[in-house]
Amino acid sequence: MTGPLTPDDVSRRAFLETVAKTGGTSFLFGSLFVNTALLRLPQDEAKASAKARRETEIGKGVIYGFVVDTTKCIGCGSCVRACRAENGVPDGYNRTWVEQYTFYPDGEVVVNSPNGGENGFAEPPAPRNEPTVVDQAPVRGFFVPKLCNHCIDTPCIQVCPVGASYKTDEGVVLVDHERCVGCAYCVQACPFGSRYLDPVKLTADKCTWCYHRVTKGLLPACVASCPAEARIFGNVSDPSSTISHILATNRVQVLKSYLGTRPRTRYIGLDSEVI
Amino acid sequence: MRHAGHFARLFALVAITVVGFFFVRSKVVPKDFGVKGHFRLSAIADEAAREPRHIGSSTCADCHDEIATAWRTGKHHTPQCENCHGPGLMHTKVIGEEPTKAYPDKMLAVSALAIKRPTGLTECKWCHLKTFERPSTLKSITNVEAHVVQHQGTFTAATKCIDCHNPHTTVVTPAKKVIQ
Numbered sequence: 044m045t046g047p048l049t050p051d052d053v054s055r056r057a058f059l060e061t062v063a064k065t066g067g068t069s070f071l072f073g074s075l076f077v078n079t080a081l082l083r084l085p086q087d088e089a090k091a092s093a094k095a096r097r098e099t100e101i102g103k104g105v106i107y108g109f110v111v112d113t114t115k116c117i118g119c120g121s122c123v124r125a126c127r128a129e130n131g132v133p134d135g136y137n138r139t140w141v142e143q144y145t146f147y148p149d150g151e152v153v154v155n156s157p158n159g160g161e162n163g164f165a166e167p168p169a170p171r172n173e174p175t176v177v178d179q180a181p182v183r184g185f186f187v188p189k190l191c192n193h194c195i196d197t198p199c200i201q202v203c204p205v206g207a208s209y210k211t212d213e214g215v216v217l218v219d220h221e222r223c224v225g226c227a228y229c230v231q232a233c234p235f236g237s238r239y240l241d242p243v244k245l246t247a248d249k250c251t252w253c254y255h256r257v258t259k260g261l262l263p264a265c266v267a268s269c270p271a272e273a274r275i276f277g278n279v280s281d282p283s284s285t286i287s288h289i290l291a292t293n294r295v296q297v298l299k300s301y302l303g304t305r306p307r308t309r310y311i312g313l314d315s316e317v318i
Numbered sequence: 319m320r321h322a323g324h325f326a327r328l329f330a331l332v333a334i335t336v337v338g339f340f341f342v343r344s345k346v347v348p349k350d351f352g353v354k355g356h357f358r359l360s361a362i363a364d365e366a367a368r369e370p371r372h373i374g375s376s377t378c379a380d381c382h383d384e385i386a387t388a389w390r391t392g393k394h395h396t397p398q399c400e401n402c403h404g405p406g407l408m409h410t411k412v413i414g415e416e417p418t419k420a421y422p423d424k425m426l427a428v429s430a431l432a433i434k435r436p437t438g439l440t441e442c443k444w445c446h447l448k449t450f451e452r453p454s455t456l457k458s459i460t461n462v463e464a465h466v467v468q469h470q471g472t473f474t475a476a477t478k479c480i481d482c483h484n485p486h487t488t489v490v491t492p493a494k495k496v497i498q
Contacts, residue, residue: 118451121401125372125400143449143451144451145450162440163445165447166450181450184449185451209355209357209358209361209362219358219361221364253370255366255367255368258366264371264372267372270401270445272396
């Protein structure tokens with residue numbers, strides 16, 4: 044080209060033709076890509092997730108796993124206190140907590156967790172609705188300890204804008220407190236409420252499965268302090284470990300499996316009312 | 319080339335922006351960022367470097383061997399020492415590098431401050447207060463007042479569980495100061 048374009052160099056017809064051709068071609072190719080990405084059938088998804096569930100992690104190096112046996116939990120709150128002392132969790136925040144589920148004859152379920160169960164539990168509170176029968180004694184009840192699920196497909200890591208949330212090779216989800224800017228996006232992204240914004244550090248914080256302890260050969264503080272053996276921690280890639288035996292001989296479930304986050308924290312004796 | 323100057327200025331601006339971007343990026347992004355994923359690799363070592371605050375009952379037993387044996391052989395061996403006494407890291411630090419049984423009095427006083435002395439009432443209620451959800455196999459009482467009524471005349475307002483029930487062995491011995 045000899046010089047800059049002047050309006051006379053391109054006719055209106057030629058200009059419109061070029062625009063139509065380029066736009067049309069890119070739209071065609073773009074929509075093709077979008078279609079292949081979005082039009083995955085539900086059965087394909089189900090097949091993929093079933094395959095992912097069947098995939099064994101045996102012999103893939105150290106991969107930590109956590110099992111909560113809700114049938115054994117007595118609701119003493121030792122885990123909550125041990126976690127607070129071990130990790131310096133500020134008052135009013137919890138990395139792990141215990142929920143008390145009580146079922147009443149009229150069908151009402153009361154879920155209670157005063158201070159996360161830190162001070163133990165008393166008798167459950169009465170149902171919120173007015174008692175219609177004279178005897179409103181509960182018919183069923185249990186405790187459910189909760190903690191970070193250390194999901195394989197984590198929503199919290201995905202949303203972090205600065206790369207402060209990450210997953211180690213052992214499958215532990217951690218927070219880099221030097222990089223975290225405290226936007227709390229991950230706190231909102233977690234569907235299990237496992238994260239909080241530390242009021243002192245002003246960074247996101249969460250259960251680390253006591254990474255500083257387990258890498259030194261110790262058990263997490265909550266597991267070590269549990270007097271009922273309701274919490275089991277170990278290396279799931281080692282077939283001779285206790286947790287592998289428990290996973291092989293029990294029917295385990297995860298919380299909110301329909302969200303597809305594939306949690307590594309698994310539960311024994313989970314009731315359908317537990318959310 | 320009427321507009322050569324314009325192009326030169328535009329090119330210079332773009333070049334400065336691109337070079338500046340990569341310069342600032344090299345200074346701001348840590349060296350080990352992105353080695354194993356979208357995160358700082360040395361953050362793992364930072365997290366693992368924290369010191370465990372719970373030392374474990376076996377460490378407690380190194381010095382307090384008599385009470386540890388009584389606890390371990392008794393019925394109450396499932397709750398660990400630090401469940402009621404709190405984390406023991408500061409306790410071991412205060413004692414010093416070479417803990418022996420014969421501490422100077424001053425050292426003992428300081429180390430005693432670093433460990434929690436349980437009240438002997440609230441700790442018991444964490445497990446042994448009866449609620450509907452707790453298993454019936456766990457020994458529990460409905461409320462402390464009812465227990466007081468059951469042992470009428472032998473209790474005062476200041477009575478604690480541990481006055482009669484030994485928390486380490488679960489052996490029940492009516493305390494003298496209560497019975498008087």
